[in-house]
Amino acid sequence: MTASTNNVASRLADTARTNPDGLAIAEPLKRGRDGVYQYRRCTFAELQEDSDRLARGLLNLGLQPGARMALMVRPGIDFISLVFAMLKARIVMVLIDPGLGRRNLIACLQAVNPDGFVAIPLAQAIRTLLRRRFPRARTNVTVGRRWFWGGTTISRLRSQPANGFQIAETQSSDPAAIIFTSGSTGPPKGVLYEHGTFVAQVEHLQQHYGIQPGDIDLPGFPLFALFNSAMGVSTILPEMDFTQPANVEPQNIIDPVVQWNVTQSFGSPTLWNTVGRYCESAQVKLPTLKRIFSAGAPVPPHVLARMKQVIAVDGDIYTPYGATEALPVASISASEVLSETETLSRQGAGTCVGTRFSGMQWRVIEIDDRPLATLDDTIEVAPGQIGELIVQGAVVTPRYVTRTDANADHKITDGDGFWHRMGDVGYLDSQDRFWFCGRKGHRVVTRKRTLFTVPCEAIVNNHPAVYRSALVGIGEAGNQRPVIVVETWPERRPSTTDEEDRLLAELRQQVAADTLTQDIVDILLHPSLPVDIRHNAKIFREKLAPWAAQQLANTGSTG
Structure with a gap:
């Protein structure tokens, strides 16, 4: 690749040349008297010029x-x-989900040790108060009003001329961003994204899903839509708290879809659960939506089925599989799930995440909790046998730049290349589809056998009162006591002790009748399972295990 094509920002320049007046971004401001949202708008040409000004302004501050x-x-x-300005200037952007919480947020920033902050006033104020933790942060840009700290503002950067700006010479291996994991299975880690990673991601998504210039996207997760403009796709931002997708106001998704004739949208499983239930009860149809994406955790079939009835007749829902360290890896459609794999999943076969993207390689190896230095240290298992998944490809990130000790646990050297250990367990079927059976760190190892979360939970989730459940283990691996923690649908929550006893008896009978779960005796009810902030979908089993242990201790149950 040439230096320019190694930088995904060059694609914005191409779009600005071919479709200068096309809508790049619409940002909601407020609803008018007629109840319709008013928007701040930006064309592709305006976005190109503005990001050129900002890139030049950042470099003129002395940043290298x-x-x-x-x-x-x-x-x-x-x-x-x-x-786009940072990509053009080859400045490494550090992106941290604010939903990680203040303590994690500060710890992540301190570990990165940034050269400065481009931030809203509140973040700049906190940075100033904690400035001893960020000794290198000497170049700071306030997006909004600057108060009692130094530095410049985004308005001043925009005073720079845009004419003649050229994207910095870029190699595929040049660092582009540091993006932090969600922290759902341990402290968040800073993942290094190279410029080539972003280019590969755009190419994979565009080619696999047939995304075309002129498509209109409504992102329920901002990072997924960062490069819409590089694909010639318009971005319509919804009015929502992106850290709480489960609590989205359905009308704030539905109204812009209708107003802008949105053709595609990404959201977490909990977002589409909320929107789908509303659409079903209110008999809402969204016929312009031909493509929905959902990821972050396995998407329940009932969510897929509801939204399939809402969108275009020839539309579909796709669940791209991957992680912050490697995305996208594989994909499956709702049509395939609902017509084939759902039945097997209900029986405890795991969740089928589909086939791998073109150019991706994967293997399932024997589960091992130790570091694996080279591929020679791994043992590949046969199709149908549960093991841990490793992947290789252009969208796989090379290393962590914080908590660097995790590199040994997650990277496997293979000659001049490497494989990434996804931390997921499952198996490949005869069609080379991966069936996800849970996180490696969440498996429960008893004296008799190993239990995997997703297959066991599927048996419990078949009960009509169950919204979701979580298998956790109490005690040391090899002698763990398995416990199922259940969250019911709100309308099916027991209101009396008798109702609770009746439900638990039904669940115990259901669990005992299946060979996958017959060893599980303890079942507990929980009002609302703790979940990750990013997608509100990944269950924090690490928090549930001590809670379950305390609950059983309170009842005098010793197992």
């Missing part, structure tokens, strides 16, 4: 290619323009 800048700006035109 490779400098790390924490980007803490709310989703909107400013945010997306700054992303």
Whole structure:
């Protein structure tokens, strides 16, 4: 690749040339008297020019290619323009989900040790108060009003001329971003994204799903839509708290879809559960939506079925599989799930995540909790046998730059290349589809056998009162006591002790009747399972295990 095509920002320049007046971004402001949202708008040409100005302004501050800048700006035109500006200037943006919580957020920033902050006033104020933790943060840009700290503002950066700006010379292996994992299975880790990673992601998504210039996207997760503009796709930002997708107001998704004739949208499983239930009860149809994406956790079939009835007749829902370290790896459609794999999943076969993207390689190896230095240290298992998944490809990130000790646990050297250990367990079927059976760290190892979360939970989830459940283990691996923790649908929550006893008896009978779960005796009810902030979908089993142990201790149950 040439230097320009190694940088995904060059694709924005191409789009601005071919479709200068096309809508790049629409950012909601407020609803008018007629109840319709008013928007701040930006064309592709305007986004190209604005990001050129910002890139030149950042470089004129003395920042050099490779400098790390924490980007803490709310989703909107400013945010997306700054992303492209940093890519053009080859400044490494540090992206941290604010939903990680203040303590994790500060710890992540301190570990990265950025050269500065491009941030809203509140973040700059906190940075100033904690400035001893960020000794290198001497170049700071405020997006909004600057108060009692130094540095410049985004308005001043925009005073720079845009004419003649050229994208910095870029190699595929040059660092582009540091993006943190969700922290759902341990402290968040800073993942290094190279420029080539972003280019490969755009190519994979565009080619696999047939995304075309002129498509209109409504992102329920901002990072997924960062490169819409590089694909010639319009971005319509919804009015929502992106850290709480489960609590989205359905009308704030439905109204812009209708107003803008949105053709595709990404959201977490909990977002589409909320929107789908509303659409079903209100008999809402969204016929312009031909493509829905959902990821972050296995998407329940009932969510797929509801949304399939809402969108275009020839549309579909896709569940791309991957992780912060490697995305996308595989994909499956709702049509395939509902017509084939759902039945097997209900019987405890795991969740089929589909076939791998073109150019991706994967293997299932024997489960091992130790570091594996080279591929020679691995043992590949036969199709149908549960093991841990390893992947290789252009979208697989090379290393962690914080908590670097995790590199030994997650990377396997293979000659000049490497494989990434996904941390997921499952198996490949005869069609080379991967069936996800849970996280490696969440498996429960008893004296008799190993239990995997997703297959066991599927048996429990078949009960009509169960919304979701979680298998946890109490005690040391090899002698763990398995416990199922259940969250019911709100309308099926027991209101009396008798109702609770009746439900638990039904669940115990259901569990005992299946060979996958017959060893599980203990079942507990929980009002609302703890979940991750990013997608509100990944269950924090690490928090549930001590809770379950305490509950059983309170009842005098010793197993």
